[in-house]
Amino acid sequence: MGLYKGPRLLDFAKTPLHLQFNRYVLTGYRPVSSAHECLGSLFYVHNELGNIYTHGIPFFLFLVLMPFSIPWTEVDNIWICLVHYLACLCPTVGSVVYHVFMNHVGGEHVYDTLLSLDMFGVCLVNTLGALPIIYITLLCYPIIQQAALLTYILLSAYGIYCATTARTNVLRLQAFIWQGLFRFSLFLFRVYGSGVGSPHSLRLFVIMDSLAVLGGLVNVIQIPERFSPGLFDNWGNSHQIMHVMVVCSIIYLHWGTLEDLAWIKTFQCPNEG
Template sequence: MVLYKGPRLLDFAKTPQYLQFNKYVLTGYRPVSTAKDCLRSLFYMHNELGNIYTHGIPFFLFLVLLPLSIPWMEVDSAWICVVHYVACLCPTVGSVVYHVFMNHVGGEHVYDTLLSLDMFGVCLVNTLGALPIIHITLLCYPATRQTALLVYIVLSAYSIYCATTARTNVLRLQAFIWQALFRFGLFLFRVLGSGVGSPNSLRLFVIMDTLAVVGGLINIIQIPERFIPGLFDNWGNSHQIMHVMVICSIIYLHWGTLEDLAWIRTYQCPTEG
C-alpha cells in the first residue's frame, strides 16, 4: 500500500530502544515522527501497517454492522446491548491509536501511555463482554448475580492495573488470569445445570476465550518470525496473527451473546415449589 512517499525506514538496531520489542522483526521501522507524520504512515508500507489495519478495518466494520444484528428493541435489559456493543469496539480503538502513534516524538513517555491505552481496551472487552454473561448465567439468582457482578468488577479493576503497568507480554497475559478463571467458573456453573443461558452459547464463549489465549501465547512466543527473522517484518508476524485471533474472539463473543439474547426473550425462571 503506497499512496504517500514515506520517510527512510530504519533497521532494528537504529530504532529507539523502547520500540525494540521484537528482535525477529529486522526492518521497516518508522523514524520518530510528529503526530501528522504518524497519520501519514497510514498510506505507505512499514512494519506496523499490518497491525494498524488488522484492527482498524474490523473497528469500522463492527461500528456499522454490529448494531444491525443486536436486537435492541427485543431485550428488556437494554444495558446488556449497550455494554456488549461497547465491549466489541474497545480493543480495536486502543490498538489502532497505539500502533499509529507509537513512534511519536514524545518518546518513551508517550509510548508507555499509548501502550496502557491499548491494554485498557483489552481489559474492557474482557470486563464489559463478561457482564451480560454473568447477568444471564445467574438470571434466576438475583442476590448472587449482584455479588458476582461486584466481585468481577473488583477483579477487573485489579487486572486493568496489572495490565497497564506490566512491562512484558508475559505479565500482561498473566493480568487476565483472574478474569479468565472467574468466567471459567461461570461456564462450569452452566455445565452443572445451576446457571442458565442458551444451550448453544457456552460453546461459543469457550471458543472465544481459547482464541484469545492462543493469540496471546503466539504473541509471546513470537512465531513464525523467530524461525525466519526478517521474512515476516511487514506481514504475517506473531502480533498480526494475534490481532486476527482477537477479532475472531470478539466475533465469537458477539455470536454467543446473540444466542443468549434470543434465549432470554422466552425463558422464565422456575418458581419455588
Template sequence: MMVLYEGPRLLDFAKAPAHLQFNKYVLTGYRPVSTAEECVRSLFYMHNELGNIYTHGIPFFLFLVLLPFSIPWKEVDSIWICVVHYLACLCPTMGSVLYHLFMNHVGGEHVYDTLLSLDMVGVCLVNTLGAIPIIYITLLCYPSVQQTALLVYILLSAHGIYCATTARTNVRRLRSFVWQALFRFSLFLFRVYGSGVGSPNSLRLFVIMDCLALLGGLVNIVQIPERFKPGLFDNWGNSHQIMHVMVICSIIYLHWGTLEDLAWIKSYQCPAE
C-alpha cells in the same frame, strides 16, 4: 501496495528508538520518530506496523457500523446489556489502532507507555464488558448472587487493568487476565454442572472465544513464525498480526454467543421457588 504517500526512510532494528525494540526478529521497516501528522501519513505507505494498524482498524469500523444492525435492541427488556456488549466489541480495536499508529511519536517513551496502557485498558474492557451479559444471564435466577458476582468481577477487572498497565513484559500482561478468565470458566461450569442458565448454543461459542484469545496471547509471547525466519515476516504475517486476527475472531465469537443468549432470554422464565 500502500504507496499513496512516499514515506520517510525506514530504520532497521538497531537504529529504531530503544522503546520500539521489543521484537528482535522483526529486522526492518521501523518508522523514524514522527509528529502526529506524520504518524497519520504512515497509514499510506509500507512499514512494519501497517499490518497491525489495519488488522484492527478495519474490523473497528466494520464493528462500529455493522454490529448495531445485528443486535436485537427492541427485543430485549434490559437494553443496557446490548449497549455494554456493543462497547465491549469496540474497546480493544480502538485502543490498539491508536497505540500502533502513534507509537513512534516524538513524545518518545512517555507517549509510548501511555498508548500501551490505553491499548491494555481496551483489552481489559473487552474482558470486563464482554463478560457482564454472561454473568447477568448465567445467574438470571439468582438476583442477589448476580449482583455480588458482577461486583466481584468488576473488582477483578480493576486489578487486571492495574496489572496490565504496569507490566513490562508480554508474559506478565497475559497473566493479568488470569483471574478474569478463571471467573468466566467458573460461570461456564455453573451452566454445565450447576443451575446456571443461558442458551444451550452459547456456551460452546464462549469457550471458543476464550481459547482464541489465549492462543493469540501465546503466539504473541513466543513470537512465531518470525522467530524461525527473522526478517521474512517484518511487514506481514508476524506473531502480533496473527494475535490481532485471533482477537478479532474472539470478538466475533463473543458476539455470536451473546446474540444466542439474548435470543434465548426472551422466552425464558425462571422456575418458581
C-alpha cells in the same frame, strides 16, 4: 500503498530502545515522527501497517454493522446490549491508536501512555464482554448474580491496573488470569445445570476465550518470526496473527451473546413459573 511517500525506514538496531520489543523483526521501522507523519504512515508499507489495518478495518465494520444485529428493543435491560457493543469496539480502537502513534516524537512517555490505552481496551472487552454472560448465567439467583457482577468488576479493576503497569508481554497476559478463571467457573456453572443460558452459546464463549488465549501465547512466544527472523517483518508476524485471533474472538463473543439475548426473551426461572 503508494499514496504517500514515506520516510527512510530503520533497522531494528537503529530504532529507539522503547520500540525494540521484538528482536526477530529486523527491518521496516518508522523513524520518530510528528502526529501528522504518524497519520501519513497509513499510506505506505512498514512493519506496523499490518497491525494497524488488522484492527482498523474490523473496528469500522463493528462500529457500523454490529448495531443492526443487536436486538436493542427486544430485551428488558438495554444496558446488556450497550455494554456488549462497547466491549466489541474497545480493543480494536485502542490498538489502532497505539500502533499508529507509537513512534511519536514524544518518545517513551507517549509510547507508555499509548500502550496503557491499548491494554485498557483489552481489559474493557474482558470486563464489559463478560457482564452479560454473568447476568444471564445467574439469572435465577439475583443475590448471587449481583455479588458476582460486583466481584468481577473488582477483579477487572485489579486486572486493568496490572495490565497497564506491566512491562512485559508475559506479565500483561498474566493480568487476565483471574478474569479468565472467573469466566471458566461460570461456564462450569452452566455445564452442571445450575446456571442458565442458551444451549448454543456456551460453545461459542469457550471458542472465544480459547482464541484469545492462543493469540496471546502466539504473541508472547513470537512465532513464526522467531524461526525465520526478517521474513515476517511486514506481514504475517506474531502480533498480526494475535490481532486476527482477537477479532475472531470478538466475533464469537458477539455470536454467543446474541444467542443468549434471543434465548432470554422466552425463558422464565422455575421459581417464577
